[in-house]
Amino acid sequence: MKKTKYNIAVFGATGLVGREMIEILGSRNFPVGSLYLFASEESAGELLEFKGSEYRVEQINEDSFKNKKIDIVLSSPGASASLKYSPLAAKEGAVVIDNTSYFRMDEDVPLVIPEVNPDDIKHYGKKNIIANPNCSTIQMLVPLKPIHDKYKIKRIVVSTYQSTSGAGKKAMDELFYQSANIINAKSDIFPEKFPVQIAFNCIPQIDIFSEDGYTKEESKMIKETHKIMHDKSIGVSPTAVRVPVFFCHGESINIETEKSFDIKDIKSLLSESRGVKVVDNILSDNPDERYPYPVMVNGFDDVYVGRIRRDLSIDNGLNLWVVADNVRKGAALNAVQIAEILISKYF
Numbered sequence: 001m002k003k004t005k006y007n008i009a010v011f012g013a014t015g016l017v018g019r020e021m022i023e024i025l026g027s028r029n030f031p032v033g034s035l036y037l038f039a040s041e042e043s044a045g046e047l048l049e050f051k052g053s054e055y056r057v058e059q060i061n062e063d064s065f066k067n068k069k070i071d072i073v074l075s076s077p078g079a080s081a082s083l084k085y086s087p088l089a090a091k092e093g094a095v096v097i098d099n100t101s102y103f104r105m106d107e108d109v110p111l112v113i114p115e116v117n118p119d120d121i122k123h124y125g126k127k128n129i130i131a132n133p134n135c136s137t138i139q140m141l142v143p144l145k146p147i148h149d150k151y152k153i154k155r156i157v158v159s160t161y162q163s164t165s166g167a168g169k170k171a172m173d174e175l176f177y178q179s180a181n182i183i184n185a186k187s188d189i190f191p192e193k194f195p196v197q198i199a200f201n202c203i204p205q206i207d208i209f210s211e212d213g214y215t216k217e218e219s220k221m222i223k224e225t226h227k228i229m230h231d232k233s234i235g236v237s238p239t240a241v242r243v244p245v246f247f248c249h250g251e252s253i254n255i256e257t258e259k260s261f262d263i264k265d266i267k268s269l270l271s272e273s274r275g276v277k278v279v280d281n282i283l284s285d286n287p288d289e290r291y292p293y294p295v296m297v298n299g300f301d302d303v304y305v306g307r308i309r310r311d312l313s314i315d316n317g318l319n320l321w322v323v324a325d326n327v328r329k330g331a332a333l334n335a336v337q338i339a340e341i342l343i344s345k346y347f
């Protein structure tokens, strides 16, 4: 008989993504039975609220998933912790939906954006792990999938404008303290999470460089696009930039399609697509109707698209400006949406 409630563990519960997952489980009325919250020694004992009750955060250990009959683990503790603990949870029978980069390219682990490739979830049983893509890949592919289905995308050139929350709570603190120090004429900058000063600056480096000159963040966007779209023929040319914004990533996306398109059809296709909101009235007196921007999109679920226009320099070229809440659709919401599909179709 189908269960009516599911035991859930949130691993990395005290982080930006973990906290958002707990909020989203509540606001979407996910049928939670028992809820377990895990983090490192640093925040063990902390109390977090879920639907009006307080839950104590436990320090993760090798026995944390034993004898609890956990159905789903929403995991976002960083790649090395996930590598250690996700397989232990999977061995105990839980399905792990993992936000870290560790399992994304594993052939036996589906990499899923519910609006793009929900059917891949059916392969979850190979390792009992499903991977959540990188936040920049998610917000790029949600609007590009319907365009690819109709007009076949040959090439994507993308520049990202990524907020500091994409690197976790300590990275946001770094932007805050550097900004405050500079405004107060103090010279203390001390970059730790970022390679150089992030306040009042833009940094064309996210993660480390590989020999080919691309950063790992950029390589993820290429490889994850091919895996999720099941199409290695799509050319992807990314430049990932960190900007001094707290929440929401922006992306300037240029694509070339195989088939010719009518720009009006692109606009209506995007307007009708699940998970996409078009804000593209550049002549409006109201600036909030002209185009989306990070402060507007913070806390919302959809991927917002504006500045939709032809690339006049080539045939079949299109430019888009795309903004999404990286902690929400780029991580926590995407994971909860996968969990919703799991319980409705596969459990």
Ligand SMILES: NC(=O)c1ccc[n+]([C@@H]2O[C@H](COP(=O)([O-])OP(=O)(O)OC[C@H]3O[C@@H](n4cnc5c(N)ncnc54)[C@H](OP(=O)(O)O)[C@@H]3O)[C@@H](O)[C@H]2O)c1
Pocket: 011, 012, 013, 014, 015, 016, 017, 018, 038, 039, 040, 041, 042, 043, 044, 060, 076, 077, 078, 079, 081, 099, 100, 101, 133, 134, 135, 165, 166, 167, 168, 169, 170, 326, 327, 330, 331
């Ligand atoms: N932020 C985003 O927009 C975003 C988007 C997509 C994917 N992700 C991925 O999601 C993961 C978490 O990101 P975040 O932004 O939430 O980071 P965060 O704010 O730094 O939180 C990290 C969480 O993991 C826990 N943790 C860290 N190391 C641990 C360990 N060794 N053992 C147990 N728990 C550990 C931390 O616990 P303590 O509080 O005890 O330290 C905290 O709960 C990362 O892999 C990140 O790449 C993030």
